[in-house]
Amino acid sequence: MAEQTLSVSLKQVPQGRLGVWLLIVGELIIFGSLVVCYLLYRLRFPSWVEQTQHTSTFYGGLNTFVLLTSSYTIVKANDAALKKDLAKMSRYMLTTIFCGLIFLAVKSTEYAHEIGAGFTLTSPGLQATNPVGATFWSFYYIMTGLHATHVLAGMVTLFVVWLDARKGRNIHRVELGGLYWHMVDLIWIFLFPLLYIAK
Amino acid sequence: METPHSTTHAPQGFWTKYLFSTDHKTIGIQYMITGLFMAAVGGFLAYVFRYNLAFPGESIPLFGQLDAMHYNAFVTNHGMIMVLFVGMPFLVSGLGNLLIPLMIGTDDMAFPTLNMMSFWIFLVSCLVMVAAFFVPGGAFGGGWTLYPPLSASGYVNRNPAFWSTFFSATPMFILGVALEFVSMLMGGINFLVTTINKRAEGMTPFKIPLIVWFLNIATLDFMVSVGPLVAGAVMLLLDNVVGTGFYDPARGGDPVLFQHLFWFFGHPEVYVLLLPALGVMGEIIPVFSRKPLFAYRTIIYLSLIAAVLSVVVWAHHQFIAGIDPRMATFFSIGTIIISIPFAGVFLSFMATLWGGSIRFTMPMIWALGFIGLFLIGGLTGLYLGSSTFDIYAHDTYFVVAHFHYTMFPVVFFGFFSAVYFWFPKFTGKHLNHTLGMIHFWLTFIPFNVTFFVLFFNGLAGQHRRVNEYSSFSNIMKEPYITFEKISTIGAIVLMVSQFIFLYNLFISLRKGRKAEKNPWDSNTLEWQADSPPVHGNFNPYPVVYHGPYEYSHPSSEQDFVPQDNPIVLKTN
Amino acid sequence: MTIFPENISTYGQEIDRLFYTISALVAVAFVISLFVLLYPLFNNSAKRVKKATYFTGAKRKHFRWITFALVALALSDFYFLYAEHGAWVTIEQTQVKPDFHVSITGRQWNWAFTYPGLDGKLYTPDDIVINEMNSELHVPINKNIVVDLWAKDVLHSFFVPNIRLKQDCVPGRMIQRWFKLTKTGTYDIACAELCGLLHGKMRNFLVVESQEKFNGYIDSLYKKNAPALTMTNPSN
Amino acid sequence: MENPITVVVPDKDHDYHGHPNYTKIYFWLLGLFAISLVVSLLFSPVLAVSIIFLTAVIKTALVINNFMHAKYEPFMVVVFIMLVVFILGALLFGMMPDITYSRLQLAP
Structure with a gap:
C-alpha cells in the first residue's frame, strides 16, 4: 500500500520550462484571438483584398527569413549550451538578437513606407473614400505592432539571459528564452500569410 | 534526518515581513485585505445606488445627491469591482496563495518573486480603478460589460471635453482591468506550476485535496478564456484613445464582436469564481460530517467537463443581442447541459452529509448556507438558459437577482466559510463563535430579503441600470415600489452587519482563544503544520500516504487519518 | 398582484406558459434538493449520531441515486428546451406577411x-x-x-x-x-x-x-x- | 532517509533522448517558406491560400515539435497546445455566423 502511494505519477517538466509553456499558451490565445477577429472581418469584407495589395511581400518575406533563421540560431545556442560550449552559445545568441534587430529595422522601413503611402492606424485619408478598408490597416498595425513588441521583449529577455549565460551562470535559461523566441516566430508564421501573401 | 531547508530565514524587518514579502502566506493575506478594501468600495457604491432606487431624488446619507451620470458610473464600477477586484483576490489569488503550497506539502510557490510581483500589479490595478473616480468627468459609466460603441466613442454619458484624453476614466477602467488580468495570469502560471511540480512525495493526482484541484481547474479556465478579452480590450482601447474603427459600424467594425469576446471570458469567469468556492465546501463538509467526500473522483471529472463546456456556452448572454437565432438555440442547449455536471457536484456534497455525524461549527453553517442559496441561484439559471424566456427576462431585475443569488454566495459565503475555517490556522487564534453566528444570520436573512423581491420586480418588466424608475409609471407601480424599498433596507442591513465580521476579526486577533495545530481534526496537510505556519511551512517535508478525506475509516481508531500518517488502512 | 404585466400580443402567452412550466420543474427540483440537504442536518447531527458511516461514493452502487437525479434533470432540461423551441421560432425566426x-x-x-x-x-x-x-x-x-x-x-x-x-x-x-x-x-x-x-x-x-x-x-x-x-x- | 521532496533542478539530469537535426529542419522551413511564396505568385487565390495555410500549419508543427522540443515533452504540454487550438476553434466558429455572415447596414 504505502509503497504504491509513494510513486510520483506525472512525469515532470522542469518548473521554469513549464512556466514558459503556460505563458506561451496565454500569449498564443491572445494573438490567436486577434487573428480570429481579423479572419472574421477579412471574410466579411472581400473588398479588403485591395488593401492587402499594398502590403509589401518583399519586406514581409525578408522578415520571415530573418525570423526563421533566428529561430534556428537560438535552438543551436541551446544545443551549444547543453554541450557547455559557452563561446559557441554566446555567438549564436548574439546572432539571434542581431536577427531581432534586423527584423525591427525592416519593420520600421516597412512602416515608414506604409505611412508614407497614407496608411496609418486610423488612415484618415482612406477613411473618407473607403472607411471599411481603413479598418484593415488598423488590424495590420495592431497585429504587426503587437508582434514587434514581442520581438523587442524577446530580444531584451535573451540579452539579459546572455549576460549571465556567457559566464556559465543559469545556462538553462537559454532554453526558456529560446522557447519564448520560437513563440514569436510561430506567430509570425501565421501573420505572414494572413497579411502579406494571401491576396 | 537532514533538514531540507531552513525555517529560520524568515524575513524579520517590518517592510520585508509584511509588505515586500515573497512568502505565499503573507501574499495571500495581502490579497485578502486588498479584496476586503475593494469590497468596502464596491459595497459603498451599491449602498448609494440602492438607496437612490428606493428613495429617488432624496439626499443619500454619507453621500448626497446622486445624478444619472454618477448612477451609471457607480453601477458600472460596482459590477467590475465585485467580480474582478473582490471575487478574484478572495477566492482565486487569496485562497490559492494561502492554501496551495500548504495543502500539497511544500514550502512556497514555484516562483515566489513572480508571486510578489503579481500582487503588486494587482494592487496598482485596484488603485487605478479607484483613482478613476477622481479624474475630471468622473468614473466610467458604460456598464461593466464595456459594450462599444458606448465605451468606444464619444457618445458617453460624460462631458465630451474629457473624452479622448488618455487619463480620462474609460482608458483607466480598461487599463485597471488589463492590469488585473496580467496579475492573475502571472499568479495562474504560478499556481499551475506549483501544483504540478512541487507536490509532496506520495501526493498522486487523486490524493490532492479538492480545493487545490478546483483552484487549478479555475486557473486554467481563466488563462485560456481571458485571451480573447485581452485582444478585444486592446482594440477597444485603441478605438477609444486613437480613434480606430474596430467596433465602429461606419468603418466596418461590429459591436457584437466585442460582446462575443467579452462573454467568451465573462462566462468562464463565473466558474473561475465558483470552483474555488465549491472547493472550500469540499474541504469543510467532509471535516464536519466526519465522512469521506462523496464521489471525490467523479466530482473532479464532472468539474473538468463543466470547465470544458464553460468556454462553449458564452453566447447565452447575447440571446437577444442580434446574434443568429439558430446559434442561440445551440447555445441554449449548451447552457442547459452545463447544469448537469454542477448538479452532480452539488448532489455529491449533499450526499456527503448523509450518514455523517454533523458538527454545526461556524464554517459548516456558512457552507450549508452557501449550498442553500446557490441552489436558488442555480435553479433560476434554468429560466435564463432558456433562450425564449430570456427574450423577456434579459436585462431585467430577474437577471440581477439571479446572478446575485449565484455570485454573492460564491464570493462572500465562500470567502466567509474559508475565513471561519482557516482563520485558526493562519493566525493561531479562534474566531468568536457567538459573533460568527450573529454575523451569519444577519447576512443570510438580509441577503434573501434584498434579492428575492427583485425576482418579482424583474418579472414585472422592470429593467436594470435605470436610475429613476419614476418615468415608467406603467411598469413601476405598487407593490413594486415597496419591493424596491424592502430590497434597499435589506441591503443596508446586510452591509452594516459586515462590521460584526470585521469586529470579530479584530477582537479575535487580539484576545481570541489560542488555536492548536489541528483544531477541527482535519486530514489535509495544512493542519499538520504549525498554527500559524512558520516561514517554510514544514520541517521536514511531509510524505503523503492517504487521500485527503479518510474520515471515520473503519480500520482506524481515530475518526480521522492525516494524510501524512503512515498507518496502513485496510480497504474492504 | 399578477406576476407578469398584462399580455397584449399573440405570442406573449407562450412565454408566460414557459415560465410556469419551468417553475413547476424548478419547484420539484428545489423541494427535493432541500429535503436532501436538510434531512441529514436534522437526522445526523453529532448529538444523535456519534460515529459516521464510512462510504466514499466511489462505488457505482452508491452513486446510483445521483445518476438518477442527473438523468431526471437532463430529461426535464430537454423537455423544456423542446417546449420552448416553438415559441423561439415564432418570435425570432418567423417571416410573417406584414400588414x-x-x-x-x-x-x-x-x-x-x-x-x-x-x-x-x-x-x-x-x-x-x-x-x-x-x-x-x-x-x-x-x-x-x-x-x-x-x-x-x-x-x-x-x-x-x-x-x-x-x-x-x-x-x-x-x-x-x-x-x-x-x-x-x-x-x-x-x-x-x-x-x-x-x-x-x-x-x-x-x-x-x-x-x-x-x-x-x-x-x-x-x-x-x-x-x-x-x-x-x-x-x- | 533521503530528502523526501522531489527537488527539480532545471535540466540537471534532463535528457532529450537525442536531438533532431536542426539544420535539416531549418532547410525544411525555408523550403516551405519558398513554396508559399511561389504558390502565391502562380496559382489562383483559392488554391494558393489553401496551400499557403497548409505550409503554415506544417511549419508550425515543425517548429513546435523540433525547435520547441514538444515531441520530447510529456503529454501535458501537448494538452496545453491542443487547448489553444480548441479555444481558437471555438471562438472562430462561434462568432462566424454573427460577424462574417451578417450584413452591414447603417441606420437611415
Whole structure:
C-alpha cells in the first residue's frame, strides 16, 4: 500500500520550462484571438483584398527569413549550451538578437513606407473614400505592432539571459528564452500569410 | 534526518515581513485585505445606488445627491469591482496563495518573486480603478460589460471635453482591468506550476485535496478564456484613445464582436469564481460530517467537463443581442447541459452529509448556507438558459437577482466559510463563535430579503441600470415600489452587519482563544503544520500516504487519518 | 398582484406558459434538493449520531441515486428546451406577411418611428419620421406588424413588457421582428440596454388602436408633415 | 532517509533522448517558406491560400515539435497546445455566423 502511494505519477517538466509553456499558451490565445477577429472581418469584407495589395511581400518575406533563421540560431545556442560550449552559445545568441534587430529595422522601413503611402492606424485619408478598408490597416498595425513588441521583449529577455549565460551562470535559461523566441516566430508564421501573401 | 531547508530565514524587518514579502502566506493575506478594501468600495457604491432606487431624488446619507451620470458610473464600477477586484483576490489569488503550497506539502510557490510581483500589479490595478473616480468627468459609466460603441466613442454619458484624453476614466477602467488580468495570469502560471511540480512525495493526482484541484481547474479556465478579452480590450482601447474603427459600424467594425469576446471570458469567469468556492465546501463538509467526500473522483471529472463546456456556452448572454437565432438555440442547449455536471457536484456534497455525524461549527453553517442559496441561484439559471424566456427576462431585475443569488454566495459565503475555517490556522487564534453566528444570520436573512423581491420586480418588466424608475409609471407601480424599498433596507442591513465580521476579526486577533495545530481534526496537510505556519511551512517535508478525506475509516481508531500518517488502512 | 404585466400580443402567452412550466420543474427540483440537504442536518447531527458511516461514493452502487437525479434533470432540461423551441421560432425566426411595416430607430435618447408615406413603402423620401422624446408609436390592432429595428449611435434595446418582446438594436445591422396585438391601449416602450446618460428617461409609448382610428392618425400625420418631407433617401 | 521532496533542478539530469537535426529542419522551413511564396505568385487565390495555410500549419508543427522540443515533452504540454487550438476553434466558429455572415447596414 504505502509503497504504491509513494510513486510520483506525472512525469515532470522542469518548473521554469513549464512556466514558459503556460505563458506561451496565454500569449498564443491572445494573438490567436486577434487573428480570429481579423479572419472574421477579412471574410466579411472581400473588398479588403485591395488593401492587402499594398502590403509589401518583399519586406514581409525578408522578415520571415530573418525570423526563421533566428529561430534556428537560438535552438543551436541551446544545443551549444547543453554541450557547455559557452563561446559557441554566446555567438549564436548574439546572432539571434542581431536577427531581432534586423527584423525591427525592416519593420520600421516597412512602416515608414506604409505611412508614407497614407496608411496609418486610423488612415484618415482612406477613411473618407473607403472607411471599411481603413479598418484593415488598423488590424495590420495592431497585429504587426503587437508582434514587434514581442520581438523587442524577446530580444531584451535573451540579452539579459546572455549576460549571465556567457559566464556559465543559469545556462538553462537559454532554453526558456529560446522557447519564448520560437513563440514569436510561430506567430509570425501565421501573420505572414494572413497579411502579406494571401491576396 | 537532514533538514531540507531552513525555517529560520524568515524575513524579520517590518517592510520585508509584511509588505515586500515573497512568502505565499503573507501574499495571500495581502490579497485578502486588498479584496476586503475593494469590497468596502464596491459595497459603498451599491449602498448609494440602492438607496437612490428606493428613495429617488432624496439626499443619500454619507453621500448626497446622486445624478444619472454618477448612477451609471457607480453601477458600472460596482459590477467590475465585485467580480474582478473582490471575487478574484478572495477566492482565486487569496485562497490559492494561502492554501496551495500548504495543502500539497511544500514550502512556497514555484516562483515566489513572480508571486510578489503579481500582487503588486494587482494592487496598482485596484488603485487605478479607484483613482478613476477622481479624474475630471468622473468614473466610467458604460456598464461593466464595456459594450462599444458606448465605451468606444464619444457618445458617453460624460462631458465630451474629457473624452479622448488618455487619463480620462474609460482608458483607466480598461487599463485597471488589463492590469488585473496580467496579475492573475502571472499568479495562474504560478499556481499551475506549483501544483504540478512541487507536490509532496506520495501526493498522486487523486490524493490532492479538492480545493487545490478546483483552484487549478479555475486557473486554467481563466488563462485560456481571458485571451480573447485581452485582444478585444486592446482594440477597444485603441478605438477609444486613437480613434480606430474596430467596433465602429461606419468603418466596418461590429459591436457584437466585442460582446462575443467579452462573454467568451465573462462566462468562464463565473466558474473561475465558483470552483474555488465549491472547493472550500469540499474541504469543510467532509471535516464536519466526519465522512469521506462523496464521489471525490467523479466530482473532479464532472468539474473538468463543466470547465470544458464553460468556454462553449458564452453566447447565452447575447440571446437577444442580434446574434443568429439558430446559434442561440445551440447555445441554449449548451447552457442547459452545463447544469448537469454542477448538479452532480452539488448532489455529491449533499450526499456527503448523509450518514455523517454533523458538527454545526461556524464554517459548516456558512457552507450549508452557501449550498442553500446557490441552489436558488442555480435553479433560476434554468429560466435564463432558456433562450425564449430570456427574450423577456434579459436585462431585467430577474437577471440581477439571479446572478446575485449565484455570485454573492460564491464570493462572500465562500470567502466567509474559508475565513471561519482557516482563520485558526493562519493566525493561531479562534474566531468568536457567538459573533460568527450573529454575523451569519444577519447576512443570510438580509441577503434573501434584498434579492428575492427583485425576482418579482424583474418579472414585472422592470429593467436594470435605470436610475429613476419614476418615468415608467406603467411598469413601476405598487407593490413594486415597496419591493424596491424592502430590497434597499435589506441591503443596508446586510452591509452594516459586515462590521460584526470585521469586529470579530479584530477582537479575535487580539484576545481570541489560542488555536492548536489541528483544531477541527482535519486530514489535509495544512493542519499538520504549525498554527500559524512558520516561514517554510514544514520541517521536514511531509510524505503523503492517504487521500485527503479518510474520515471515520473503519480500520482506524481515530475518526480521522492525516494524510501524512503512515498507518496502513485496510480497504474492504 | 399578477406576476407578469398584462399580455397584449399573440405570442406573449407562450412565454408566460414557459415560465410556469419551468417553475413547476424548478419547484420539484428545489423541494427535493432541500429535503436532501436538510434531512441529514436534522437526522445526523453529532448529538444523535456519534460515529459516521464510512462510504466514499466511489462505488457505482452508491452513486446510483445521483445518476438518477442527473438523468431526471437532463430529461426535464430537454423537455423544456423542446417546449420552448416553438415559441423561439415564432418570435425570432418567423417571416410573417406584414400588414403594417414600420421602422424604429434607437438614438440617444428616444425611439424614432418611421412610418411609410403615401406610397406604402418604407425607406422612400416620403416617409414620415417622428423623432422626439415621449412620442407615440401608433399601431393597428389584430394586424401583423413588422418592425425594422435600427440603432443610430450606441446599442439600444427595444423592450415592450406587455408584448414580451425585447430585442437589442445594434448599430450596423437591421433586425426585423414582428408582433400582433390583441388589446387596445397605451403601453410603455423602454430601452433595456444601457445607452448613456438619459438611458432611464428613454421612454416612448405604444398606442394600440382600431384600424379606423389608426387610419385617421396616419392621415393627420401625413397632412402635418407633408411640407417638411425633406428626408434623404436612407437606403443608400 | 533521503530528502523526501522531489527537488527539480532545471535540466540537471534532463535528457532529450537525442536531438533532431536542426539544420535539416531549418532547410525544411525555408523550403516551405519558398513554396508559399511561389504558390502565391502562380496559382489562383483559392488554391494558393489553401496551400499557403497548409505550409503554415506544417511549419508550425515543425517548429513546435523540433525547435520547441514538444515531441520530447510529456503529454501535458501537448494538452496545453491542443487547448489553444480548441479555444481558437471555438471562438472562430462561434462568432462566424454573427460577424462574417451578417450584413452591414447603417441606420437611415
